[in-house]
Amino acid sequence: MNNDAQAYWKANIRLVLGCLAVWFFISYGCGVLFAEPLNSIRILGGYPLGFWFAQQGSIYGFVILIFVYAWRMNQLDKKFGVQED
Template identity: 55%
Template sequence: MDREHLEAYWAKNLSLIRNLLVVWAVVAYVLGILLAPALNGIRLFGGPPLGFWIAQQGSIWVFIVLIFVYAARMQALDREYGVAD
């Protein structure tokens, strides 16, 4: 792979990582901490308050989903640049 393609590949890779980290930070910090008191007025199926659930479980589930999104997007990016296994 020539230098131009390599730089484009890494630029897209870093952009993907940045975007996924922003999503995770918003869910974990903004929803799970800053907006938790406001979200606690909503209950999930009569169970725990939504703000508590996001702080304890939701951010973990979002992280797991983001791992799969990253893997799928990187496979597509690898195929696009011809570096797939």
């Protein structure tokens, strides 16, 4: 495997690991680990923020994460000349 291919896959894996870290923080961190401190914050008519993250906020975060991943992968593909036309 040449150096460009190794650099591409290294950047690709780094992006995937970063997305997994954000996913873990949003789903497990905000929905479970930090739920009690977040519940002291009320939003949208009095709902606790920890509950909101566990029920709906994580879904919004995941959808945003999908778009960010696709955008960053397109940038990465263009940088290494492997983009789809």
